[in-house]
Amino acid sequence: MVFFRASQLIDLWLAAAKGVRWAWRTLPGDLLGFMVMRCSGVSRPNRMSEAGDVTALVVEDPRVGRYLDTGFMPIHAQTVGRYVFCRGPMDERVLAHECEHIRQWRRFGPLYLPLYFGLSLVGVLRGRRPYFDNRFEVAARRRAELDT
Numbered sequence: 424m425v426f427f428r429a430s431q432l433i434d435l436w437l438a439a440a441k442g443v444r445w446a447w448r449t450l451p452g453d454l455l456g457f458m459v460m461r462c463s464g465v466s467r468p469n470r471m472s473e474a475g476d477v478t479a480l481v482v483e484d485p486r487v488g489r490y491l492d493t494g495f496m497p498i499h500a501q502t503v504g505r506y507v508f509c510r511g512p513m514d515e516r517v518l519a520h521e522c523e524h525i526r527q528w529r530r531f532g533p534l535y536l537p538l539y540f541g542l543s544l545v546g547v548l549r550g551r552r553p554y555f556d557n558r559f560e561v562a563a564r565r566r567a568e569l570d571t
Contacts, residue, residue, distance in 0.1 A: 429538075430530055451533040452504025456480070459503055463487045468506065474522040474570070477529075480506045483513060504528055516571045523566035527559055 460468070460482050468480040479502075487508045491498045500509040500517050502524035507513070513521075528535050543553035554560060 433531060433534070449504070449529070452528040452535065453506070454504070456503035456506030456508075459490055459508065460487075460506060463490050463508075472507075472518060472522075474519060477522045477525045478505060479518065479522055479525055481509070481513065481518070482506060483509050483511055485510050502528065516567050519570040520563045520567040522570075523563040524559065526566075527562070 463482075463484070464486045465482055465484050469483045470481050472479045472481050488510045491501060491508060491510065500507060500513055500521055502508075502521045505525055505528070507518065507521045507525070509517070531538055539557065539559050542557050542559065546553045546556045
């Protein structure tokens with residue numbers, strides 16, 4: 424419920440400040456995604472994928488493994504802004520999951536990462552699984568089930 428109310432407040436703020444909507448929703452995540460792509464040694468996305476209201480810039484390249492392997496758990500794919508990173512070809516279910524994360528980046532803008540990690544921390548403190556019980560991940564898994 425808090426998750427839903429926070430997104431409604433952000434939507435109201437963005438509606439009131441129309442001039443900053445695009446910058447809020449796009450720039451922080453896309454700039455970070457572009458930097459990850461370039462630092463991985465990849466010059467451009469392999470393809471663009473349309474999934475409803477979302478355009479994903481898909482980077483399927485073994486070189487992004489250097490980036491994906493820096494976390495605490497094995498990551499098959501990860502979304503940063505509109506960029507989706509994967510070591511190799513991605514199936515439609517994984518892409519649908521990652522496209523939901525693009526929607527989340529678009530909605531929360533630069534607050535997405537702090538909210539994501541904050542929810543994981545709350546999960547750890549409550550004795551839950553920080554990845555599987557994270558509300559962002561639950562929503563992405565639900566969307567992937569509906570879309571595939």
